[in-house]
Amino acid sequence: MFEERIRCADLRSRVMSADQAAALISDGMTVGMSGFTRAGDAKVIPFAMAERARRDPFRITLLTGASLGNDVDRTLTEAGVLARRLPFQSDATLRKAINRGEVMFVDQHLSETVEQLRTHQIGPVDIAVIEAIAINADGSIVPTTSIGNSASFAILAEKIIVEINLTQPLELEGLHDVYIPRRRPHRMPIPLTDPSDRIGETAIPVPPEKIAAIVVSEKADSASTILPADAETAAIANHLIEFFEHEVRRGRLTTSLLPLQAGIGTIANAVLSGFIHSPFHGLTMYSEVLQDSTFELFDAGRLDFASGSSITLSAETYRRVFADIGRYKSRLVLRPQEVSNHPEVIRRLGIIALNTALEADIYGNVNSTHVLGTHMMNGIGGSGDFARNAYMAIFATKSIAKDGRISSIVPMVSHCDHNEHDVDILVTEQGLADLRGLAPRERAAVIIERCAHPQYRDLLRDYYKDAVTHIGGQTPHRLERAFEMHVRFRETGSMLASTAEAAA
């Protein structure tokens, strides 16, 4: 029955139930699971673990590529299994446990986790749990809709559990490009000079002996939770397309631009979709997650090639794309996140990086992770790998949140993920601020007038003027007032000054 999926005959005897396989995982272990932006996650072992933990509590350190789908993080959190979690998550229940201090969340640049594991700075990984479409005759593992950190988890782990997922089509085989940098001091350049280059293997090379268990699953990837474009995301897309047209006119870019990276989420997806009705063509992507917009751009003849670490689609796009995956396969590659997010490749290719901010300040510093400076949303993800090393780093956000009670442009970010040196372009539905070559005082004027919501501009202008007058400096601030808007939101439910105050 499994000939097609388990091509190494010796391994067929290791097929077992999820409960049996999960029994390999015990208290205190470090477990590396597949899964990146909801795609290609392990889908049965985590539930067996949760089930067991309810009877017989145990706690582990869980490493993944990025976020998981299928409520895996919720289920493991509720079962009390997670002591420590890295490098990224986006689950509402886990997030609450993290913010209560119950789960230690180590929020990392996505390119760094396996570098640290490989050099024993964190870890070691006791067990890897990897979703696969198949195991080859030589034991090598063919991943499904994501690679993420799976290859290095499998290579570095003591033992491997493979989840063969029968719903993941065998046609995915050949899509992956597994390249693992050599250990230092013998590391060579990564020989990748174009997003379409293939530099590695199509499967994860591991000796079959290390595969301790194989479990069969038939659970599908969770669909992406992306929202349709709205007036604001469409306005952001339009500002950016106008900006790129301007750059082409100035001779700084060609109409093929440079390889695009786009973060996860509604805004990034909307911007990419916006390229369908633009003068750009022959585009390429060198990104982490490939969303619906990637396939819309293929279909519109705008995009030539897309390199990612995962494919995360809405239910509808998933059906359409996977029914006809052969049509896209020659223009797609999935890479380990260490390669998709590698500083070397990002700088060499000259990526245009588009990521989303929760808030930005008047000097162009960006907070992507901490609500009101303290509460974790998802994590920094790959945004830091890209923004620091890109040709151009763009951050987008709506100018307000929570029906206008929060301004996403503030005097000082309450947490800094990307500092002014890494933020070239800031864009909201109000407009676009081109910050390249500007000093902080110049940035303030541009950001307030172009990006802030009109209802917050006076507050921001006043703050800036007050800071310049009373304190001055390269980056004028009144530290005692820097978080006034945040504190007011906490106390009154809105960052807006009350009319009484405003009149005073």
Added chain:
Amino acid sequence: MFEERIRCADLRSRVMSADQAAALISDGMTVGMSGFTRAGDAKVIPFAMAERARRDPFRITLLTGASLGNDVDRTLTEAGVLARRLPFQSDATLRKAINRGEVMFVDQHLSETVEQLRTHQIGPVDIAVIEAIAINADGSIVPTTSIGNSASFAILAEKIIVEINLTQPLELEGLHDVYIPRRRPHRMPIPLTDPSDRIGETAIPVPPEKIAAIVVSEKADSASTILPADAETAAIANHLIEFFEHEVRRGRLTTSLLPLQAGIGTIANAVLSGFIHSPFHGLTMYSEVLQDSTFELFDAGRLDFASGSSITLSAETYRRVFADIGRYKSRLVLRPQEVSNHPEVIRRLGIIALNTALEADIYGNVNSTHVLGTHMMNGIGGSGDFARNAYMAIFATKSIAKDGRISSIVPMVSHCDHNEHDVDILVTEQGLADLRGLAPRERAAVIIERCAHPQYRDLLRDYYKDAVTHIGGQTPHRLERAFEMHVRFRETGSMLASTAEAAA
């Protein structure tokens, strides 16, 4: 007379006075000058410019490699010549003008300036002013004690002024390795896999026609202003050496460690000097500036090779080293700062990066640039290129400044240059905090107990406890109190709570 130094006969007619050459520079121009950490700066043109500006005011944008010596920045500031300055400076007079908002200072990652110039995102450079030991027969320029951004300034500028410095020894020839990455999308990997690799030319290739003027100078580089090691810097060095010994025992590093980068300044120099009495040998450096300690390590037989972008020495070491430069030359190379600080090479080689913080917070975020969050000290320099992409990023600082009236460990950094994702090790004279794999709440305990000065520990513990109790989150903060210590310093001259307050 100049046969030896101006080997292209046609160019000898372009020798002129500094005043004549400086007349090529006019109002509104962008000028790219050589100079990196006081070494190899243009030493006569700037004074001729200042002289002229006093009679006939004009303003320019000045780009350099990094900081200049010889009071060039002061002189140009006082003459009102600087409208805009990038990417780094360290001059007391210029700093004041920047902080008054009179000079727009664009503080950049040192690897990025020429990338942005090359792609016309900033610039263009009208005139390059490059200090050289010689001009070759083909017009190519042999730099002196630094390369910095000189090669790309010369290549990209409309015209070039060369300052031939007769005090810079001709023996420097052959020390430089000028490699310029190809333009995208045709860029290839940088073929550098060991700090000692030579991958480019020994001179800056420019057509002789572009050299519009040659000026002769006999002014020496300014000596470095490094202070001798004191009890605190010695304690920092000892903590770090003990830490590296521990890493070797754990099998994470060999006794040759990995290539070292060390920031400019007294602390970094003291730490490197500390290696003289350590069990480490066969060391290499892949750094920006090579200071006295580099040569002490050579002499002690500890260091095999050093790659940098400049050589900046104390007067005494300068005399000793340059009297005998042949002895060191085969173990030294100077590279453009784009290469010395390149993310690709930093990640590939696995650099151990050591930089200095002004302040760090209890969660491991670092401020390297802004005094009290507003006033520019020097700039971020290369610290962001290295910290983000290194194998390991170490930040060092004394635990207190200004006789204890300032704590360098604070609840929240008043400006964030390096966020917690980029800070692996934090060290003060009090002790060392190994932050790898720790979540923010765990970091707080380690940083307060190991790194903070005892007289500030209670204040920090109280802040943390209060933030956890009242707000919680991944990174607990009371935003209204986050800068209490900074504000108190401004108001009372000390971050310490007054005894009255403390008793309340």
